[in-house]
Amino acid sequence: MSEHKPRKTSEPKPPRSTGWVAEFSNEHALLEAARKVRDSGYTKTDAFTPFPVHGIDEALGIKPTILPFIVLCAGTTGLLTALLMQWWMNGVDYKYIISGKPFGITPASIPVSFELTILFSAFTSVLGMLALNGLPRLSNPIFTNPRFDRATDDRFFLYVDAGDRYYNRESVKELLSSAHPESLDEVMEDPSPTTLPRPIWLGSLLLVLAGLIPAMIVLNMRAGFSDLPRWHVFFDMDFQPKKKPQQTTTIFADGRTMRPQVEGTIARGQLTEQDPFYLGWDPSKVTLAEVRNPILVSTQDPAAQDPAPAQDPAPAADSPKSEVVVETKPADAATEQKPADPVAVPPAQTAAAPAAGAVPNLPWIDRLPIAADEEHMKLGRTKYEIYCSTCHGYSGFGDGLVAQRAASLLQDTWTPPSSLHLDRVQKQPVGQIFHTISKGQGKMASYASSLTPKERWAIVLYVKALQRSRNATIEDVPVEDRSKLSEAK
Numbered sequence: 001m002s003e004h005k006p007r008k009t010s011e012p013k014p015p016r017s018t019g020w021v022a023e024f025s026n027e028h029a030l031l032e033a034a035r036k037v038r039d040s041g042y043t044k045t046d047a048f049t050p051f052p053v054h055g056i057d058e059a060l061g062i063k064p065t066i067l068p069f070i071v072l073c074a075g076t077t078g079l080l081t082a083l084l085m086q087w088w089m090n091g092v093d094y095k096y097i098i099s100g101k102p103f104g105i106t107p108a109s110i111p112v113s114f115e116l117t118i119l120f121s122a123f124t125s126v127l128g129m130l131a132l133n134g135l136p137r138l139s140n141p142i143f144t145n146p147r148f149d150r151a152t153d154d155r156f157f158l159y160v161d162a163g164d165r166y167y168n169r170e171s172v173k174e175l176l177s178s179a180h181p182e183s184l185d186e187v188m189e190d191p192s193p194t195t196l197p198r199p200i201w202l203g204s205l206l207l208v209l210a211g212l213i214p215a216m217i218v219l220n221m222r223a224g225f226s227d228l229p230r231w232h233v234f235f236d237m238d239f240q241p242k243k244k245p246q247q248t249t250t251i252f253a254d255g256r257t258m259r260p261q262v263e264g265t266i267a268r269g270q271l272t273e274q275d276p277f278y279l280g281w282d283p284s285k286v287t288l289a290e291v292r293n294p295i296l297v298s299t300q301d302p303a304a305q306d307p308a309p310a311q312d313p314a315p316a317a318d319s320p321k322s323e324v325v326v327e328t329k330p331a332d333a334a335t336e337q338k339p340a341d342p343v344a345v346p347p348a349q350t351a352a353a354p355a356a357g358a359v360p361n362l363p364w365i366d367r368l369p370i371a372a373d374e375e376h377m378k379l380g381r382t383k384y385e386i387y388c389s390t391c392h393g394y395s396g397f398g399d400g401l402v403a404q405r406a407a408s409l410l411q412d413t414w415t416p417p418s419s420l421h422l423d424r425v426q427k428q429p430v431g432q433i434f435h436t437i438s439k440g441q442g443k444m445a446s447y448a449s450s451l452t453p454k455e456r457w458a459i460v461l462y463v464k465a466l467q468r469s470r471n472a473t474i475e476d477v478p479v480e481d482r483s484k485l486s487e488a489k
Contacts, residue, residue, distance in 0.1 A: 015188040015189045015190075015191050016188070016189040017162055017169065017186055017187065017188055017189070018141040018142075018161065018162050018163075018187045018188065018189055019141075019159055019160050019161045019162045019163075019167075019172075019186075019187045020159070020160050020169075020172050020173060020176055020184065020185070020186055020187065021142055021145060021148070021157055021158065021159045021160075021184075021185055021187050022157065022158045022176040022179065022181035022183070022184050023147055023150075023155055023156070023157055023181050023182040023183040023184075023185075024155070024156040024157070024158065024179075024181055024182060025154075025155065025156070025182055026156065027049065027053045027156055029156070029179065029180070029181075030047060030049065030053065030056075030156040030157075030158060031053065031055060031056065031059045032179060033158050033176065033179035033181070034047060034056065034059035034060050034158055035059050036175060036178070036179055037060075037158065037160060037175060037176075038059060038060060038061040040166075040175055041166050042160055042164050042166055042167070042172075043061065043164060043165075044160070044161040044163055044164040044167075045060055045061075045158065045159060045160050045161065045164075046060075046158075046159045046161070047060060047156070047157065047158055047159070048142075048148070048151040048156070048157040048159070049151070049156050049157075050151065050152050050153055050154060050155070050156075053156075065132060066132075067125070067128050067129060067132060070124060070128050071121050071124050071125050071128065074120045074121055074123075074124035075117045075118075075120055075121040075124075076117075077120055078113075078116040078117040078118075078119060078120030078121065079113050079116065079117045081116055081120075082109070082112050082113040082115070082116035082117070083105055083109060083113055085112075086104075086105060086109045086112060086113075087104045087105050087109075090103055090104060091103040091104030091105070139190060141187050141188065141189050141190055142157075142159060142187050143190070144187065144188060144190055145185055145187060147183060147185070155182070158176070158179075158181075159187070160172050160176070169186075173186075243257040244257070245257060245258050246258070276365050276369070276431070277369050277453060277457075278453050279431075279435070280364060280365060280430075280431035280432065280433075280434035280435040280438065281362040281363050281364050281365060281431050281432075281435065282363045282365060285363040286362065286363060362431075362432075362435075364428075364429035364430075364431035364432045364435070365429065365430065365431040366429040366430060366431065367430065368430050368457060368460065368461055368464075369457060370454065370457045370458065370461065372461055376457075376458045376461055377458075377461060377462060377465065379454075379455060379458040380455075380457075380458035380459045380460070380461045380462030380463075380465075381462050383451060383455050383458060383459050384459050384462050384463070387447055387450060387451065387459075388459065390402045391403055391417040391444075392417050392418075392419075392420060395466065396419065396420035396421055396463065396466045396467070397419045397420075397421060398416055398417040398418055398419040398420075400417070403416060403417055415442060415443045417444070420463055420466060420467060421466075421467060421470050425467075426467050430457075430460050430464065433460045433463060433464075434456055434457060434460050437451070437456045437459060437460070438453075438456060
């Protein structure tokens, strides 16, 4: 006959005692009872109060925690890790010069070392506190006492754990009874089953699997290719209610999204587009087509294309620009300006922008719109020496420090700066020089963002003074100062 083993039956075990808990009505009675328990030699005790009670640590005999020492060790480990990592990376494995700093550990290594010290200390503080306190703890046997709910309201509880090495059920009961508590109860183990029900396990597994689905979708989208538009969980600014240029709309009668400029108004930035002071040339003397392609402006007969006088009359005394007007040409040519040489334009450029390096032929203004006084001359000299002398030199011969350096390096791509004393440069009207400073020429960049219009005109004044100084005669010197020149000889 075969032997049959009896099935194991899970009979409920009687609840096990885990300690005693005493209830007190005030913190003074709690402190007195805690001192009695401490003096009796019990160490596995705890107190539960609705608010912090001063002196409870000493009354329970709680020793200082070793957590600060653990955190100190962790912070030191983080500091040494950061220093060692930076020394290895920058001093051994990959030596890379950064701003001339030495390799290895430098003062620049302090920020990373500080961050790792704080990082290691912070994580150790949290994890060490949880480990030393035995947390997380999902259940506590003392919760089975229905009176314990008042621990967060108006009652104070003292608990002696049965795991203490000096624990004796009757002795602890007598000890706590001698403190005259409001109530004294034995804490029994929670009889609830410790195993989770199968539905909870299955539900948890399904939640974990469902949480992997978005991650798999994101991974597939990042690793794959698709011609479909991406998904928008939050639309943000991608689908805002707006109309783009060249689209139609029903808001306006003409159906156009882009609106024309309101008649009689000037948009921001357009005020300077019609003022010769900001351009260096007179826009009222050219047509729209000529402005768009200034290289094609005819230069045959200035009188034929401009019936106005070649020179503006002197401004009135009350005019805002009526200080002093300086002629930029000899006296015998002050009333007549020779047209510039015509520029040959290839047929392919007749409807396109000017070729690189081409000088536009525009109705340049030939008189300075600022006063030729000492203030503007000093301003022009200061700005010239800051922005212009590096290439053109202090005397304007194109021998600045940058030009000298480039010449010593024998660079094929270097274009030497022009001398300001060349005949073609001296013949340029002041407006054309102003235009060159504002827009740039060849390899010379624009200085409009660095210099105000007044400063650019001051530089033009100083450049004309430099040019005049190379061809000055005794008649250009005031009579009272001519004797000084004779003495200097």
